[in-house]
Structures are given as structure tokens and as C-alpha cells.
Amino acid sequence: MDLKSAIRTIPDYPKPGIMFRDVTTLIGDARAFRVAVDRMVQPWAGAKIDRVAGTEARGFILGGAVAHQLSVGFTPVRKRGKLPHRTLIEEYELEYGQDAIEIHVDAIQENDRVLLVDDLIATGGTAEASIRLLQRAGATVVGAAFVIDLPDLGGAKRIEAMGVPVSSLVQYEGD
Numbered sequence: 154m155d156l157k158s159a160i161r162t163i164p165d166y167p168k169p170g171i172m173f174r175d176v177t178t179l180i181g182d183a184r185a186f187r188v189a190v191d192r193m194v195q196p197w198a199g200a201k202i203d204r205v206a207g208t209e210a211r212g213f214i215l216g217g218a219v220a221h222q223l224s225v226g227f228t229p230v231r232k233r234g235k236l237p238h239r240t241l242i243e244e245y246e247l248e249y250g251q252d253a254i255e256i257h258v259d260a261i262q263e264n265d266r267v268l269l270v271d272d273l274i275a276t277g278g279t280a281e282a283s284i285r286l287l288q289r290a291g292a293t294v295v296g297a298a299f300v301i302d303l304p305d306l307g308g309a310k311r312i313e314a315m316g317v318p319v320s321s322l323v324q325y326e327g328d
């Protein structure tokens with residue numbers, strides 16, 4: 154199945170010049186969602202994953218499904234100010250802005266083997282901040298799995314340079 158055809162592109166959202174890759178059409182299609190989750194899990198099937206972490210908001214949808222498929226727990230990496238207990242925090246730059254994310258200090262058990270999941274990697278700022286948080290909490294981040302990679306923005310290379318292997322299902326280059 155061609156997953157790219159299930160993803161919608163919105164030009165100039167949320168700012169002029171951004172080609173927004175809208176994954177809501179993919180997750181709204183039962184077959185495409187099933188195929189995407191199966192393909193996301195495949196590279197990590199033998200990697201002894203203890204836990205999946207997903208970044209707010211789109212990473213919750215895919216990360217929750219991947220965690221369920223792997224029969225492991227899920228750790229939410231949330232935007233600043235949303236978690237009720239004591240947190241660790243990291244600030245980061247986005248393709249179109251700046252933000253901060255948090256996890257609960259006790260969300261990870263020491264040496265948990267964690268797979269990070271999100272819908273899309275662009276600059277890699279969000280994934281890098283998520284990985285730093287998970288590592289600060291004691292995780293071994295085994296890999297990072299995305300539906301979409303925008304290779305022109307260099308995010309996957311940036312995460313690989315941290316020593317964390319990256320998988321993605323669909324790439325958009327040159328636009």
C-alpha cells in the first residue's frame with residue numbers, strides 16, 4: 154500500500170512557505186492506519202523494547218498504537234505545563250517556532266529500552282529534545298520511528314548523530 158497517497162499536503166500552513174504534511178487523513182483511514190503501525194513496528198520487532206514514548210500531540214496517536222502492538226507501556230512527552238507531577242524539561246526550536254516539552258521524573262525505569270515515536274521528523278529539534286529528556290530520566294533510547302521524514306531539513310541525520318537509529322515510512326524531498 155502507498156502510504157504517501159493517504160497523507161494530505163496543505164501549502165503555507167501554519168506559515169507561508171511551509172508544506173504541511175497532514176497525517177490526520179492517514180490515521181482516519183482504517184487500512185492506512187493499520188499498515189502504518191505494522192510498518193513502524195517492523196524494524197524494531199527484535200530490539201527488546203520495554204517502553205514507547207510519544208511526543209504531543211500527533212506522537213500520542215501513533216505512539217499509543219505502537220505501544221499496544223508491542224505490548225509495552227507508553228510514556229507521554231508533553232508540551233510545557235501539562236503534566237501534574239514533578240517533571241524534567243527541555244526547550245527546543247521547531248521548523249516554524251519554539252517550544253518546550255516535559256516528562257514526569259519517574260516516567261522511566263533506569264535502563265528502560267525506549268522507542269521514541271512521532272508522526273514526522275523535520276529539523277529533528279523535537280526528537281532531539283525528547284531523546285535528551287528520556288536519557289536524563291535514565292532511558293536507553295534504542296531508536297526513533299516516524300511515519301514521515303523531511304530529509305532536506307536534516308532531522309534524521311541529526312538524531313543518528315546522537316547514536317539513535319531512525320526509521321521512517323515516507324520521505325518528502327525537494328519541496
Ligand SMILES: O=P(O)(O)OC[C@H]1O[C@H](OP(=O)(O)OP(=O)(O)O)[C@H](O)[C@@H]1O
Nearest residue numbers: 209210211247248274275276277278279
Ligand atoms: O523535527 P521538528 O522540526 O522538531 O518537527 C517535528 C515536530 O513538529 C510537529 O509537531 P508540533 O510541534 O507541530 O506539535 P503538534 O503535534 O501538537 O501539532 C510534529 O508532530 C513533530 O513533533
Ligand SMILES: Nc1ncnc2[nH]cnc12
Nearest residue numbers: 172173174175248273275
Ligand atoms: N512540514 C511539516 N508538516 C507537518 N508537521 C510538521 N512539523 C514540522 N514541520 C512539519
